[in-house]
Amino acid sequence: MFRFLAGFGSYWMLLGRVFARPEKHSIYYRQTVKELISLGLRSMGIVIIISFFMGAVITLQTAYNTENPIYPTYLIGLGARDSILLEFSSTIVALILAGKVGSNIASEIGTMRVTEQIDALELMGINSASYIILPKVVATVLFNPFLTLISIITGIVGGWIAGTAAGVITSQDYIYGIQYAFIPYYITYALIKTVVFAFIITTVSAYQGYIVEGGSLEVGRASTKAVVYSSIAILLFNVILTQLLLS
């Protein structure tokens, strides 16, 4: 318990340093653009692939679980849309990104720590926490909502292709279903969750990397911890945000 509290305290102290006033804005801007490409654009491929198949499976499962003459088939489209919108494109994609981006951040910063690159920055009088972590936080918080929107669109398209190809729903019913009783606030809800999850993934993973002591073995452990802790935090905040935003 004491270790958890000490770790929690040092996490917040690190965040205090991360959000200190940047030394030179032009350098931070350049770093943020680099991180947008590295953490954002390079995650698009995996998000598109996973979302497509996720949408396909959700549609097929919804169809096979609602095989009842009372239910109109367009409800398959509605069910798939709401599942993708409310949960899968924000939470599941965040969990996948915790694995991809989180381990990347922790191992990158951990390696910088054990190879004394962070010491080199500190020696120059640069706030290493801010220089290394702030551009990553800004990049993911700005870009992950786009990933969520791409995931929503790809998931719905995946569901449409799988549903019509398997013959469980007609194209007309699916398109009617995804428009039926649409609540625009669900998109806002998904995007708010995405922003919070992006912040969690980046800061928790960066913290795990920043406090590494030792060598390559410890960097590997930090990378694993980053994925585990950020995933747990995402699941916890998923419950909290759902209660706060949908109740």
Add this chain to the structure above:
Amino acid sequence: MIRAEHITKSFAGREVIRDISAVFEPGQTNLIIGRSGSGKTVFLKCLVGLLEVDEGKVFYNDVLFTGLDFKARKEIRKEMGMLFQGAALFDSMTVEENVRFPLDMFTDMSREEKSDRVNFCLERVNIVNSNHLSPAELSGGMRKRVAIARAIVLKPRFLFCDEPNSGLDPKTSIVIDELIREITVELNMTTIVNTHDMNSVMENGEKIIFIEEGEKCWEGNKDEILKSDCRLLNDFVFANALAKQLKESSK
């Protein structure tokens, strides 16, 4: 000039360095020698502020460095350069970007001025036509030389080198030693080098401090080291057969 007074540092209740005092003069290469694990690196990191001292004071040209906060230390840090044991080049940057980095962060020089300064420093450490290589493409000796170029690019007044010869062959070690000595004189820097390389000691040891188990055991220069009566120092310096022969012949 750097002055350290009664520096003590502990980790988890264990004193790693105890009550070390020393004065390091400008324009000369000051060496800190000792076995691996004797506390040399901890002492060096206390001097530069990468580790906070438990007790004692560090002065840079009579300014109390240990009493300053991060912001106030920044001005003194701009006058420091450091060569880390593994060079600590930024992996995500090219050779040129690594050397240019301090200029980007702390100066308002134009692109051309920065480029000229970077090329001058790289040429000074004999690195040519390698500006666009990444650190992973460099040999150990080249990495150290690029790190020296980065350390001197802002014309520092204080240069710190932690084990500059570790992992290098004897010939490359001599090149690095000569480079450090020449640059120290050229820029009139206060240079402190951590080493356990006896060739460096005999070549560069204008002032030598010997640390054993966290305590300063001996202080002198390369001429005095051969005639010392300090048993611990002799055990360290004359550890191999060749060195023992040298000791016998000097008597």
